[in-house]
Amino acid sequence: MNCDSCGEQPATILITQAINGQTTNLRLCEACVRRRAADSDWPHQFGDAMQAPLEEIVRELFSEFSEREEAESRAPGEFQINEIFFAADEFPGDEDLADDMDEDAENSESGLSDEENALNSLLGDTSGLHAFFDDKPGERREIVAKRCPKCSITWDRLRQDGRAGCGRCYETFSEQLHEVMERVQHAVHHTGKRPRAADKRRRRLEHLRARRDHRLEMLNRRLEEALREERFEEAAKLRDQIRIVSSTIVAETE
């Protein structure tokens, strides 16, 4: 199934719109989506429209679109985007989809509804699902793909590039990287040289933690004693001190 816009490239993005209860499917290729973004006032926070992550573009482009439509028609819910799907490969056309649905209906032993079957046949594998919007009008669910909180790249982007965006990515995608390392490296844990300054800092941290724990222990002991001997004024002071000490967080600072 080719792109509805240019009719040349295979469509990889499916946007389902429900207007007045009537569902229409818009199939676009990546190039057309990016072109639309470039033509519109694409917010440049994710970089150039030709390079920004695709799902960012789609989210910005079509959610904005829907909001504007709503505002103009002054009838919330009249126009809404239900779902946006990304596929690794081409999407089947409506006819193909219908065929698939028929087939699925025939072999419908899995207990899935027609809708679910259609969804499954559409996506093949749900790992192709990156983003979708909530069916409540005006509301938007979180993007499913996990992002690095620092550089906002996704695992898919990292894998495609073969490069992480920042040091934080290693923390964000540590599970996935673990698997990769297991495959390509000798072992998954670093054994070589380490920054000595970091070591020093770590030792200092451990020392501080130990000191805090020790102090807490001591204060607790004194509190127990004070309570046992019914020295309540002192006990109240000790309790305050304990509260302060235990709320002290000894942590590494960035």
Place this chain on the structure above:
Amino acid sequence: MTPPFLPSAFERTAKWMRRGGRENDIVLSSRVRLARNIRQFEFPHHASPQELLAVRHRAFQALLLVAESGGLHEARLLPFEEFTGWERQSLIDRHLTSREHIQEELARGLAATPDAALSVLINEEDHLRLQSLLPGLQLDAAFSMVDKLDDALEEYFDTHGGIAFSEEFGYLTACPTNAGTGIRASVMLHMPALEITGKIERARKWAEGKGLTLRGTFGEGSKIWGHLQQLSNQVTLGLDEHEILHETESAALELCAMERAERANLPGKYSDDARDRVGRAFGTLRYARRIGCREATECLSLLRLAHEIGWAKGLNRQRFNELLVWIRPAYLQVMHGRLIAAAERDKLRCDLLRPHIAKVRLEAAFHEETTAAPPENKPEVLEELPEMEPGIEED
């Protein structure tokens, strides 16, 4: 003030071209590279221009402070914006950096000693890449140089953004395949005999089986020039630096043994092919008036082989190393200080080579037809050839 001129920052003969190290008949140079990043910033390919500039600024600041204690003596700090494309290209010719590094326009740079033995690439794939480049096989010495510089830089960066390091993955790098130690140990091997006898593929497979890889002459993804291949480690995580160095070095020694075995086979088993190639190479270099870089490199490589197996005499290894770099298109233009069209370059290349090649004499061993050579194939013309040469050269 005269505009900055890149060649003036470096000695014409780099450290790696000189005498030193072991296994010099096959190993040209040893390189150790450490990849380091600053925790505060995103990796260069993803960072904003401001971040890239901040990284370079800090790197230069750090190097001004710690260059001497880190062993980067008389450090040259070279922001790439100041140099033309060809000047930057000449850094690749000298095996100092990569294409990806010089192609980027903004905030890239290099700091290096004048003999280019120790250098820091700034904003290449990683924020900092410390590398040392020494002659012959001496990975341990190369490592201790970068190790010392790494210690010095780390002290600075600990209070200026921190070095990206995790307990689990070690030093964090842009490409996860470099994470861990961030080390890449490479050995430049000259392996023409394996090529002539068609056993180079077997050697490559063998290296791969050892978890090492044979790359092109100018690093990852480059072509092989003059039978020069870089053996380097692939594993960076799970082994410590010394294990990696040891594995790479012992594999390099094995490959040297393979190459030597094939070199020993050349006069006998592959006599015709080898003599043909060497003879043609010598003839081309001696009498050509226009020569492209690739052809010249191949010929120099074969002539070097002829020297190593006693078929020719006249040039030392250092001269071969120098010529391999000096004939490169970018280097040639940079040394002439102007843009030169390809046709003129080809002519200048010959002018550069001729006086050196004139010193080369083919030895008796080259003319000797051993073992199964047909007897009628002992023409006197070959004997006379060396005596003819000086006369022709006079013009």
